[in-house]
Amino acid sequence: MDTAPPASPFLDEAAALLGPRGLTTDPELVGPWLTDWRGRYSGKACALASPADAAELSALVRLCVDHGVPIVPQGGNSGMSGGATPDASGTALLLSLRRMNAIRAIDGEARRVTCEAGVILQTLHEAAAAHDLRFPLTLGGKGSATVGGLISTNAGGSQVLRHGSMRALVLGLEAVLADGQIFSQLTPLKKDNRGFDLKQLLIGSEGTLGIVTAATLRLLPAVAERVVIWAGVSSLHAARALLLHCEGMEGEALEGFEVMPQASIDAVREHLPTARPPLAGRHPWHVLVEVVSDRSGAETLRERCETMMAAALEADLVENAAMSASDAQAEAFWLIRETVPAAERARGPAVQHDISVPVEAMPAFVETTAPMIEAEFPGTEAIAFGHLGDGNVHYHVIAPSVTDGPGWQARDGKAISRRVHDLVTEWGGSISAEHGIGQLKRDELARLGDPVALHMLRAVKRALDPAGLLNPGKLV
Known part of the structure; x- marks a missing residue:
């Protein structure tokens, strides 16, 4: 896939800052990262940046601010909502932290690990296991998902019932903010009443408020x-x-x-x-x-x-x-x-919904709404599966036997998703339980979200990223 402008003062300065390992405009190297893994979203980028550490990233962000270059952070590119894919303009810089993959320290006595954002989840599991410990979050994409991506999307997984999502597992955080400042709060404290819990603003913010560079995470004894x-x-x-x-x-x-x-x-x-x-x-x-x-x-x-x-x-x-x-x-x-x-997916076209309702209401929600969807959209089949224990199921609506899959997706698929999201909202639930908003659900969040909550989200975004350069077009 083509990348944007071949040369510019920004790219010259970025190349001088990052060196040949840290910046590339080679279409063969950049291209694979310009489409999300589901193939739903594709875009262009002026280059792919891979800084070596937080200091380099800080300098790079300042350079982007000086030139007005948007930044699209990307972890393992395994997200479900198009949250790490640039738009079609080609003006954005695609940012990968995969070079920042050091496990800085594992404290067996305190049961915690400090690692960089580019660490692969499976690598983290193996490192913890070597100390007779474990990191209690896993998911199907553990071989590609990165710690930074998991934090930025507040990922869940099959063990949320007992251990919670990433919000519950992050003890400390390091991040580069939209103006290039480094927020460093890696040392965990059991008690800390110095105002807002600022790391929680960044967890689940999908790279729109800051770029996570490292984290201190909770570990548990290994399963015997x-x-x-x-x-x-x-x-x-x-x-x-x-x-x-x-x-x-x-x-x-x-x-x-x-x-x-x-x-x-x-x-x-x-x-x-x-x-x-x-x-x-x-x-x-x-x-x-x-x-x-x-x-x-x-x-x-x-x-x-x-x-x-x-x-x-x-x-x-x-x-x-x-x-x-x-x-x-x-x-x-x-x-x-x-x-x-x-x-x-092998059965044919479908629209997938990652939704949650109050745990006690999930059985009634599925048994009430699935027949409604199937009646309103004849020939479809509504299937729910997943994590009943935390009120989150994957609610898929499978298309009738059709030959025009993309046409059905564009026509009926959008109407079905709108209807499912309406029903979820009526039941007091969320249209995004564990996969984030990204660009897939941004308009639906704006349509259905609580106006006061949306106002607060947008106010925080304006305050921390007034130029709107961090992951534009996502979440808010």
């Missing part, structure tokens, strides 16, 4: 034992009752609770013939439960899980259940869940 349970249930309401049952019996040991309809399991079997669902029979809904323990409770974990599920069967909360006998089998259970998005 895990049990993964697959259960068939009669409804989402039954799944919710099972969740409460498991929480009551195992409390904080309950780490994951995922739901999938039978249609999603069928799609996985068609897409991945080697997949073997743990239960032979068919059930309206399937539940994946993960329970873990550190060394202190490892010896009794399996027995406790057996007792928990025996009680669930006795109370008619589940129709059938299977328990992993090994770590390999546990991973095989999870592979089925992680294959659901790809299997759904």
Whole structure:
């Protein structure tokens, strides 16, 4: 893909500042990063910048301010909302922090790690494991997602039920602000009442207020034992009752609770013939439960899980259940869940919605609204799956058998998304649970967001980035 202007005073100064490793305009090197991984958004950039450290980035940002050059920060380019893709003007500088990938320190006693924004999530997992610790956030894109991107989008994942999203895991932060100043608050304090929690302004801001360069993150003891349970249930309401049952019996040991309809399991079997669902029979809904323990409770974990599920069967909360006998089998259970998005995409065109409503309302929301969508848009199929335990499900509406996928997306897809977002708002929920707003949902946020909240968001943006150079066209 073409990049913007071949030469300019800005590019000359940026090249002198960053050197050949830090700046390129080579279309072959820049091109792969100009389209989001889903292929929905493409743009142009004047160059790709890769500074070596926060000081270089600070100087680069000041240079961009002097020349009025917009900056589009990008982590692993694995986002779902087009939040890291430049526009078509070619005036923006695409910024990668992948060279800033040092793990600066791991403190085993304090259970925390300080690392740079370009560290890949899987690398962080491996570094923590080498110290018999773990970073308790994971997701399907762990091999490409970066710490900076995860913080900027306040990423979630399958362990949010117990450990929360990135907001709960960031203890300290370093970032370069829109004027080039370096905000440094990496040292965590249990108590600090010096005004606003400024790092929380940057977490989830999608690079519109500052560019995260490093973070201090919370670590936990390594898992000594895990049990993964697959259960068939009669409804989402039954799944919710099972969740409460498991929480009551195992409390904080309950780490994951995922739901999938039978249609999603069928799609996985068609897409991945080697997949073997743990239960032979068919059930309206399937539940994946993960329970873990550190060394202190490892010896009794399996027995406790057996007792928990025996009680669930006795109370008619589940129709059938299977328990992993090994770590390999546990991973095989999870592979089925992680294959659901790809299997759904293979079925044909669809519109995906990353939504949340109050946890207790999710079963009623899905069971009420899915038939409404299918009735209003004949031939579609509404599918919900995901993290029931935190009120966040992925709400996909699959197209009828059509030959013109892009045309359906542009016509009916937009109308469906608008309707789904209206329903989510009516139920007191959010149109973005864990994937951010980006450019995909920016107009919908402006349409449906609380006016006072939007005013506050925009006021903060104006205050911290008055020239509007940080990730323009995203979020607000």
